[in-house]
Amino acid sequence: NAGVTQTPKFQVLKTGQSMTLQCAQDMNHNSMYWYRQDPGMGLRLIYYSASEGTTDKGEVPNGYNVSRLNKREFSLRLESAAPSQTSVYFCASSEEAAGEGYEQYFGPGTRLTVT
């Protein structure tokens, strides 16, 4: 049981290049999320998918697109990378815990540098 996996772990892009960050979970969770984390700041939600077939914008969606490929996989695409997108990107998944809240579980992260 790998939990949440992300690829790649590290990436360096030049301004204007595109790339897709991959995320997969094997916990059969319905909801998945993409966050970015910058130094000294909390996690900021980019996009989320409450269930297979749906995606919604989070706090900072500009410059990103997502695809919920199936229940397991949720990808994040940068169409034209900018230096402001240099960050650590985390994917997470969640399921309602015993009828209460949605506990989120995180992947190891992708460290992206845009030059």
Added chain:
Amino acid sequence: QKEVEQNSGPLSVPEGAIASLNCTYSDRGSQSFFWYRQYSGKSPELIMSIYSNGDKEDGRFTAQLNKASQYVSLLIRDSQPSDSATYLCAVNMGLDSNYQLIWGAGTKLIIKP
């Protein structure tokens, strides 16, 4: 604007003492509260969730929730050097969305041997 506030620290605590971490939130409709631990260069790891007023204990960790005062705290008893990390408080977005969490910026905790 819904917010979660944490003291950024660092909070320095002697080994073996109790570390107390605090978090306040702005949305009275929030129902779910979480504490995550994040080691440097690693991803956040869920350590406690709490949904009802009062205390919830799990090993050396105790989460405390006071909805009337809109704060949630985490106590770590018998602090160990391995507890040195950044602790993130997260709160659900209340009635707007149970799926989404609002995150504090984290408190850096340092346990001194």
